Amino acid sequence: MTQAPDRAPEPTPSSTSGPSPQAAVPASTPRAATARAAAVGAAADGQEPDGAGGHPFAGLRAPLTLGRRLLLGVIALFIVVTTVIGLVSVAALHSSLLERLDVQLHSAADRGRIGIGSGLPPGSSPPEGGNGEAGLALQVPGQPVGTIGAVILGNSVESAGRISEAGGVLGVDDAQRSALLSMPIDGEPHSVDVPGLGNYRAIVSPQGPGLSFIIALPLATVEATSAQLGLIIAIVALFGIGIAIIAGSRLIAASLAPLERVTHLATRVSELPLDRGDVALAERLPVADADERTEVGKLGAAFNRMLGHVASALTARENSERKVRHFVADASHELRTPLAAIRGYAELTRRSPEALPPDAAHALERIEAESRRMGALVEDLLLLARLDEGRALESRPVDLTGLAVDALGDAQVTGPDHEWGASLDDEPVVINGDASRLQMVVVNLLANARVHTPPGTAVELGLHRVGTDAVLTVRDDGPGIDPELQDSVFERFVRGDASRFRAGQEGAAAVPSTGLGLATVRAVVEAHGGTVTLQSAPGDTVFTVTLPLGGTAGVDSP
Secondary structure: OOOOOOOOOOHHHHHOOOHHHHHHHOOOHHHHHHHHHHHHHHOOOOOOOOOOOOOOHHOOOOOOHHHHHHHHHHHHHHHHHHHHHHHHHHHHHHEEEEEEEEHHHHEEEEEEHHHHHHHOOOOOOOOOOOOHHEEEEEEEOOOOOOEEEEEOOEEEEEEEEEEOOOOOEEEHHHHHHHHHOOOOOOOOOOEEEOOOOEEEEEEEEEEEOOOOEEEEOOHHHHHHHHHHHHHHHHHHHHHHHHHHHHHHHHHHHHHHHHHHHHHHHHHHHOOOOOOOOOOOOOOOOHHHHHHHOHHHHHHHHHHHHHHHHHHHHHHHHHHHHHHHHHHHHHHHHHHHHHHHHHHHHHHHOOOOOOOOOHHHHHHHHHHHHHHHHHHHHHHHHHHHHHHHHHOOOOOOOHHHHHHHHHHHHHHHHHHOOOOEEEEEEOOOOOEEEEEEHHHHHHHHHHHHHHHHOOOOOOOOOOEEEOOOOEEEEEOOOOOOOOOHOOOOOOOOOOOOOOOOOEHHHHOOOEEOOOOOHHHHHHHHHHHOOOEEEEEEEEOEEEEEEEEEEOOOOOOOOO
């Protein structure tokens, strides 16, 4: 099937005579059964549609919202600023404490030199541990606990010691002496790592040729104070981050609230049925959200103006479409009488007992065929115009199974060169609707399969109850519909190939398709609250009509 058909042909006398249509419906043919088996096999393969695979972690990479990005930006900026302030503060404090320690170091060095120069006080004993002159420098009053003193002669430590917590002078080991020897002899304070004792601030003062004196003070107090300040800043920063998260979240939420209202309004407008009918687009943002003095307000004002323009355009479109519908309905209604008169006079003249010339007889036959075609076209246009206006259809219980069987029996008579089959539920499928319009749906779908497929094509009509819906399918194994036309096949005046023709009735010449058959199918199905879809590939084309069982939309009771 490659094009939309005309309205279904009127049943001929031959289609109503003879056996009952119900008895004429055969079982599914082997060819149709093969097509169904192929379709079931394809479904059993479990192939996913395009794009269903994707990256296994694609669902985990959810994009960040604007509020979250702003909050993360504020937190990151707060962390950076806090870190910089903390580092600068700790560095400044450490530098200040180091300068104060250097002052103390110079004072300790001066006291040590005085102690070495004064020698042992009268009545005192030499320092414990044999520390010599270094011990004399450390025993001077005012030297703090942990102070290291050493006398260097040449490239070796002549004597060295340190003040213990008890106030005595202890010796230093070889590793510690080596660390002291690595100090430059320049009279300036330097930091040195003394093994086993930690970091020290030391100064080496030359005392004569080959002789120098070292005094060192521990950096433990400076480092502890700096670390304590860093810890305090970190704790305060953590509390600050928590406060920033809470306050920032509320502030950002309050700032973006107008934008959220714009989003909600846009969502509501997007859910309105704007494609047809008189659309009441009265949704607007409040004045507070359209204050052009703010950025979000400018967006709200622009959105309100856009909604106004859209509402005006929809109103103008509806007015124009209403005029067109009225014109089509009026024109179709007015054309019915003259077309019927032309057809009647042509048929009356052709059946006259007087012999007519062959050319005249042929012309009358063509007039009848064209008048029938024009009559069908006018009827379809009038029906579509009425459905577009939203006119309610008749609503009463309809045996959809009986309609399907009757339509299939008529299709067998009008298309004997096709293979017809049926797949129906055992129990009749009954819905509420307009019987004549629903019969038109079935007849048009079967006529579409018959007219636009080659002889020998297997066509199967299916009708089943699926949940709360009645599902009617028309499947054929013909050449299929061009993929470029599948999206528009239910539009009006759409033809698969303008050069293709469908055979006229009763041996008449071929007439072109109007392309209103499938458009009428969709309009009637939607008026009953249902849907119609198409799936087509070479060798397997399926039209699926889904109708609600319990009730219908747009259908009123008589």
